[in-house]
Amino acid sequence: MIFTEMEQGDYEQLVFCQDKASGLKAIICIHDTTLGPALGGIRFWNYEREEDAITDVLRLAKGMTYKNAAAGLNLGGGKAVVIGDASKDKSEAFFRSLGRYINNLGGRYIAAEDVGTTVEDMDFIYQETDYVCGVSEAYGSSGNPSPFTALGLFVATQRTAKEAFGSDDLTGKTVSVQGVGNVAYSLCKHLHEAGAKLIVTDINERAVQRAVDDFGAEAVGLDDIYSVEADIFAPCALGGILNDETIPELKVKAICGSANNQLLDIEKHGKMLQDAGIVYAPDYVVNSGGVINVADELEGYNKERATAKVKDVYNQIDKIFTIAKEENISPQHAADHLAEARIKAIQNVKSVYTQTDKNILSGRK
Numbered sequence: 001m002i003f004t005e006m007e008q009g010d011y012e013q014l015v016f017c018q019d020k021a022s023g024l025k026a027i028i029c030i031h032d033t034t035l036g037p038a039l040g041g042i043r044f045w046n047y048e049r050e051e052d053a054i055t056d057v058l059r060l061a062k063g064m065t066y067k068n069a070a071a072g073l074n075l076g077g078g079k080a081v082v083i084g085d086a087s088k089d090k091s092e093a094f095f096r097s098l099g100r101y102i103n104n105l106g107g108r109y110i111a112a113e114d115v116g117t118t119v120e121d122m123d124f125i126y127q128e129t130d131y132v133c134g135v136s137e138a139y140g141s142s143g144n145p146s147p148f149t150a151l152g153l154f155v156a157t158q159r160t161a162k163e164a165f166g167s168d169d170l171t172g173k174t175v176s177v178q179g180v181g182n183v184a185y186s187l188c189k190h191l192h193e194a195g196a197k198l199i200v201t202d203i204n205e206r207a208v209q210r211a212v213d214d215f216g217a218e219a220v221g222l223d224d225i226y227s228v229e230a231d232i233f234a235p236c237a238l239g240g241i242l243n244d245e246t247i248p249e250l251k252v253k254a255i256c257g258s259a260n261n262q263l264l265d266i267e268k269h270g271k272m273l274q275d276a277g278i279v280y281a282p283d284y285v286v287n288s289g290g291v292i293n294v295a296d297e298l299e300g301y302n303k304e305r306a307t308a309k310v311k312d313v314y315n316q317i318d319k320i321f322t323i324a325k326e327e328n329i330s331p332q333h334a335a336d337h338l339a340e341a342r343i344k345a346i347q348n349v350k351s352v353y354t355q356t357d358k359n360i361l362s363g364r365k
Helices: 001-008 052-068 090-106 119-126 144-167 181-191 205-215 268-274 290-301 303-311 311-329 331-347
Strands: 013-019 024-030 038-047 076-083 107-114 174-176 197-201 231-236
Touching: 001 013, 001 052, 013 052, 013 090, 024 038, 024 052, 024 090, 038 052, 038 119, 038 290, 052 076, 052 290, 052 331, 076 090, 076 107, 090 119, 107 119, 107 290, 144 181, 144 231, 144 290, 144 303, 174 181, 181 197, 181 205, 197 205, 268 331, 290 303, 303 311, 311 331
Parallel strands: 038 076, 038 107, 174 197, 174 231
Antiparallel strands: 013 024, 024 076
């Protein structure tokens, strides 16, 4: 079954990593390396079943291929998932063991942070391999990518507002934000400084109160966030939240958030949004600022250059809305078309023979 799924999704490699001494149980998936080495984060999650971990890593790795391609990066897509409880299963040996597995892939996969992992975890991996981004700034790296994810999200919100309202000026606009974690808090700061009004919710009451105190946000209940009167909805927590139940409740003109896989069903719920006249900005382009930032480390990190690249998310969203209108398709499909066209173009580049390791005439003396 696994090989069948890999064949259907055109995956390149699935690597199972186990270390009894440290307790490591991880899976690395490389989906596509047409554009370059596969870059993707390490997700630490307490999966109920090993099959769930396999399904997740396959889905996430393919998503990274599209994200990196649509962001204009010369990188393929990959991901790693670690099975365990991030609050108690971590150790130096744990991540150094994973680092050795990553190193043995010879640069085909480059790791970074994701849910459940931190800069400190990346530092341990860095002790074993150079194929990791997002390590501490002391190592000449970019550190925490969250502020850059938020910056990309903010400029994407500006371009989405232009699509919905005719202007990217957010002054006086009301933005409802679901989830106020590190990325969303930074987004709220940008929005507040841009003159927007905020409505927020989160399972973490302290996170909500912080947004209320710092930005004058209005707090609402977890389920109430869908039905509030707002201009733009920013889902920054769970995936699959745009579905049969929630879409009819929405009273917004646009959606632009950092959560992954917001549409429970891409076809069905993408059409529901279109029919409702709601502009949807594809999540994997909207939230690409973090990966754009860490990818800059591969050139020798320069914060100013990385920041400029992240701000270009505005133009990527512009391209997607343009494609969607020209081809009369949804923005989600337009994003896929943009990514697939870039991958196909490189696949079709003519390969020219180069003699490298061995002289083919070496036996003719």
